[in-house]
Amino acid sequence: MGNQLYNQVLNIHLAAVEETLPKYLPKDDQALQKLLYEIMAYACEAGGKRIRPILTLEFCRVCGGDTARALPFACAIEMVHSYSLVHDDLPCMDNSPVRRGRPSAHAAYGEDMALLAGDALLNRAFEVMLDPANRSGLPSESVLRAAFELADASGAGGMVGGQVIDILYENKPIDIDVLEKLQLGKTAALIEAACVIGCHLAGAGEEKVSAAREYGRQLGLAFQIVDDILDATATAEQLGKPVGSDAEHGKATYVSLLGIEAAEKLAEERTENAIRSLEVFKDKADVLREFTYALLKRKK
Amino acid sequence: MGNQLYNQVLNIHLAAVEETLPKYLPKDDQALQKLLYEIMAYACEAGGKRIRPILTLEFCRVCGGDTARALPFACAIEMVHSYSLVHDDLPCMDNSPVRRGRPSAHAAYGEDMALLAGDALLNRAFEVMLDPANRSGLPSESVLRAAFELADASGAGGMVGGQVIDILYENKPIDIDVLEKLQLGKTAALIEAACVIGCHLAGAGEEKVSAAREYGRQLGLAFQIVDDILDATATAEQLGKPVGSDAEHGKATYVSLLGIEAAEKLAEERTENAIRSLEVFKDKADVLREFTYALLKRKK
Known part of the structure; x- marks a missing residue:
């Protein structure tokens, strides 16, 4: 497949998310809580790669679904991702004053307002998915499965659970088994859900749903390993030390546990696993294949 | 109607909630995040009046529905209420070390874990409502309406919005109009949703849903006024001052804005409004009528 089609498809998905996400956030200049709406928008504004909503839209397309109908769900997943970043940055968590080159939500608006904006974003994801106005034309059962998938992935047994293990x-x-359980929850669960939800909204059968689930899990783990490698490389460059010697900063990473070479090898293996699980989608998944390799090779 | 039937019905609902709520929380002694599960249970443990889930079950019963099928939804509403208390108590919010006579979640488990347990409880509410295992026998559309009702009530336009206005x-x-908007979100929205959800799960028509909504709104506002009166009375007794003279503590209440007598009159009016909106349910709503008066006359 040409690189051109790949870029074209991804750009269409990305543009749709950037255009639609603000529309699914609350807006009312007369509301006494309009500052809350402003913070929610601030937390969702461009800057991220939008990997999760792109995966939802692309799996929906690959399974023959209508991507326009998947947009509220794609945006809901991005809201859950955004809320998790707002709460992660809070003083009692990572205490990060900066996010994506701008003040983090609590640095810009105060800790209480950031806490509540995070709560409201998580909540909003479900409002958007369940709103009758956003689910017309979709079978009720598909909507229920999709919304349950997100709830299941983002909660105590998924993303929040992974964050707790991290703390x-x-x-x-920590050994590699614990790190894997941690990252399966903290990072992979939401990516996995993004893929599965795209399939549900296209009415795909169990075989495709399972394949998408395995793909998302492998991609999610590969994604985190690459993140750790990029972080370690950047830190080593800053400090003028060999890559992988920053393990003293308190949190274990794939690089601190395995070393840089074994981590790179594991990221490649996981990427191959992800690609392999796409077989059921035949050549329809070519964009996903290129996307998967691009995430492995990314430089930031 | 006899006081006996009233007590019998309410006790059945309360026992069902107390027995079922822990079962809908995650439990896995092998999980690395089992401490998270412990905190979620801690935050939901007995001590509250369980007004919201009781309303859901009773409206379901009044509308001829199967209260057993409404239990997951009743418990989900209580989880949302519990999460809101955990986050409200955090140092960046009310900074309360005590809740229901015990250490608040963050006082017992630390601020980071309390934040995440609150997130996980909000999330869990949706997991429980949308889980296929918990919605068998219910029409998909009833489940979707019920879950949307809760999402809509607890988010930026409802409970979280009210909390933001409060801050x-x-x-x-502050004038009474602002206080009303604040309390419509912060307190009444979730009570209103509890009533409406009971109707949806019983497959009730629009007339009954609207009546339950109006009832819940009036009851929610009355409930808050009584809360303010009880708080003001307790504070005045502690300080040996006249009731209503504690307005300097930073947050406006019905008592600080209206004085104790006008507040009592308003609570009675709202209670009468609530009772009036029950007419459509005829004598089936007799338990609700007694419940409504009991909440007005409560001493704590």
Whole structure:
């Protein structure tokens, strides 16, 4: 497949998300809580790669669904991702004053307002998916499955659970099994859900749903390993030290546990696993294949 | 109607909620994040009046529905209420070390874990409502309407919005119109949703849904006024001052704005409004009528 089609498809998805996401956020200049709406928009504004909503739209397209009908769900997933970043940045968590080159939500608006804006964004994801206005033309059962998939992935057994494991093992000895469980929740669960939801909204059968689930899990893990490698490389460059020698900063990473070479090898293996699970979609998944390799090779 | 039937019905609902709520929370002693599960349970443990889930079950019963099928939804509403208390108590919010006579979640488990347990409880509400295992026998459309009702009530336009208004007007001049908007979101929205959801799950028509909505709104506002009166009375007794003279504590209340007598009169009016909106349910709503008066006359 040509690189041109790949770029074209991804750009269409990205443009749709950037255009639609603000529309699914609350807006009312007369509301006494309009500052809350402003913070929610601030937290969702461009800057991220929008990987999750793109995966939802692309899996929907690959399965023959109507991507326009998947947009509210794609945007809901991005809202969950955005809320998790707002809460992650809070002083009692990572205490990050900066996010995507701008002040983090609490640095810009105060801790109480950032907490509530995060709560409201998580909540908004479900408002958007369940709103009758956003689900016309979709079978009720598809909507229920899609919304349950997101709820299941983002909660105590998924993303929040992974964040808790992350905190509990800070400054403690950790092995690769624990790191995998942590990252399956913290990073892979939402990416997996993004893929599966695209299939549900296209009315895909169990075989395709399972394939998308396995793809998302492998991609999610590969994505995190690459993140760790990029972080370690940037830190080593800053400090003028060899890559991988920053393990003392309290949180274990694939690089701190495995070293840079084994981490790179594992990211490649996971990427191959992800690609392999796309077989059921035949050549319809060519854009996904290129996307998967691009994420492995990314430089930031 | 006899007081006996009233007590019997309410006790059945309350026992069902107390028994079922823990079952809908995650439990897995092998999970690395089992501490998270412990905190979620801690935050939901007995001590509250369970007004919201009782309303859901009773409206379901009044509309001829199967209350057993409404239980997951009743418990989901209580989870949203519980999460809101956990986040409200956090240092960046009310900074309350105590909740229901015990250490608040963050006092017991730390601020980061309390934040995440609150997030996980909000999320869990949607997991429970949307889980195929919990919605068998219910029409998909009823489930979607019920879950949307909760999402709509608890988010930026409802409960979280009300909390934001509360913060924005702290230590600022506030009139009764602002206080009403604040309390419609902060307190009444979730109570209103609890009533409406019970009707949806029983497959009730629009007339009954509207009546339940109006009832819940009036009851929610009355409930808050009584809360303010009880708070003001307790504070005045502690300080040995006349009731209503505690307005300097930063947050406006019905008592600080209206005085104790006008507040009592308004609570009675709202209670009468609530009772009036129950007419469509005829004598089936007798338990609700007694419940409504009992909430007006409560001493804590």
